[in-house]
Amino acid sequence: MKDKDNNLPVLIRREMPQDFNAVYQVVKEAFASAEHSDGDEQDLVCRLRQSPAFIPELSLVAETDGNIIGFIMFTKLKAGNTVQLALAPLAVLPSFQGKGVGGMLVQKGHQIAQRLGYELSILIGYPDYYTRFGYEKATRFGLKSPFDLPEEVFMVRNLTDKPVQINGTVEYPKEFFNKNSI
Numbered sequence: 001m002k003d004k005d006n007n008l009p010v011l012i013r014r015e016m017p018q019d020f021n022a023v024y025q026v027v028k029e030a031f032a033s034a035e036h037s038d039g040d041e042q043d044l045v046c047r048l049r050q051s052p053a054f055i056p057e058l059s060l061v062a063e064t065d066g067n068i069i070g071f072i073m074f075t076k077l078k079a080g081n082t083v084q085l086a087l088a089p090l091a092v093l094p095s096f097q098g099k100g101v102g103g104m105l106v107q108k109g110h111q112i113a114q115r116l117g118y119e120l121s122i123l124i125g126y127p128d129y130y131t132r133f134g135y136e137k138a139t140r141f142g143l144k145s146p147f148d149l150p151e152e153v154f155m156v157r158n159l160t161d162k163p164v165q166i167n168g169t170v171e172y173p174k175e176f177f178n179k180n181s182i
Contacts (some may be wrong), residue, residue, distance in 0.1 A: 012108040024066040030091035047175035069096045072105040080168030087123040121157040142167035158163040
């Protein structure tokens, strides 16, 4: 694949253990100047890798010229009485942002999630960015956030070709809250 400027060859692949240090730095740098960040995103990734919510096939890196420039992780969460996916985090090095790398990661993640049989991807994020990938307000699926958030930032992407309605509150894995467990 190439970025949207068609000049950057980007490989989207499954994250491997030898990538962990580079991924840690990518996530840390990507969120360093983010408007909404608690500075824990890189450690969250480490906690999630050790949790039952971790899905190795849905922990992906974007690589160019042998360097990791982006990362995405989808993990299991509970939505109503079902198991669905949480997209968190999506990170791209600042020097590669705005070039389509994040979009490539999201789309590849969606393809793999569909193949694995998941129905929904759930996230907290910027509507201006994520709506381009089919994300919409979670309330349309009967889902409530466990956090006090503006409705428009709690979003869901239906990964199927059928209507999905799940009524209930989303339960994130405990690793999203327990910052001292790595």
